[in-house]
Amino acid sequence: MKQNKVSIADILSELTRATVDKRHPFRYPVLGTVSNSVSSSLRIVVLRKLYGNEAKLFFHTDLRSKKVSEIREKNQTSFLFYHPKKQLQLIIKATAIVHYKNDVSLRFWKSSSANSVKGYTGKKTPGTFSSEYNPNLQPVFFENVENLSLVEKGYENFVLIENNIVSIEALQLRRNGHIRMLFQYDSDTNEWKDDYLIP
Numbered sequence: 001m002k003q004n005k006v007s008i009a010d011i012l013s014e015l016t017r018a019t020v021d022k023r024h025p026f027r028y029p030v031l032g033t034v035s036n037s038v039s040s041s042l043r044i045v046v047l048r049k050l051y052g053n054e055a056k057l058f059f060h061t062d063l064r065s066k067k068v069s070e071i072r073e074k075n076q077t078s079f080l081f082y083h084p085k086k087q088l089q090l091i092i093k094a095t096a097i098v099h100y101k102n103d104v105s106l107r108f109w110k111s112s113s114a115n116s117v118k119g120y121t122g123k124k125t126p127g128t129f130s131s132e133y134n135p136n137l138q139p140v141f142f143e144n145v146e147n148l149s150l151v152e153k154g155y156e157n158f159v160l161i162e163n164n165i166v167s168i169e170a171l172q173l174r175r176n177g178h179i180r181m182l183f184q185y186d187s188d189t190n191e192w193k194d195d196y197l198i199p
Helices: 008-018 066-073 103-111 114-121 148-157
Strands: 030-034 040-044 049-051 056-062 076-083 088-099 158-172 179-186 191-197
Touching (some): 008 049, 008 088, 008 158, 056 114, 088 103
Antiparallel strands (some): 056 158, 158 179
16 A cells, blocks of 8 residues: 555455455455335345456345345445454445346355355244244254255355445545545446545
């Protein structure tokens, strides 16, 4: 990063690293959604893939989860990332596409580890009330699962969310003056426009 500027190339590089490095702080962003009832919801998701040249980021989730119904109602998503060591905050705004049982979701399913998708084999709908502790997971899956075929029935509940990035707002915290920038993606030219914002 330059002294008085945050680089979109550096941002995309960090996000790409987070898709493969489980210890990277950008690996687990906060996802914000809004429903038609105008209530907002926040939760942590796992960043699975970034196509920086197309401004797309992906995570997967359970078809039965509240976030899927909210995204289907209003396809606007927001993500909050923070890198404590670099003191860099990102707010990403996007429009989302739900992929269910199509070529895109199947490709991601086949490239996923069994451990990352075994949660979708649960019989209960995530977020529903229970009178007692229920991990919603068969005991055979409590340990490490190596073979994707063992969790194949989870594909019935597997949803891939494609988020087409509209903008990235970056805030670089510094003692000698914060840097705040807005990057807007132009899908017609595949280019980023950057502007300074007052921090």
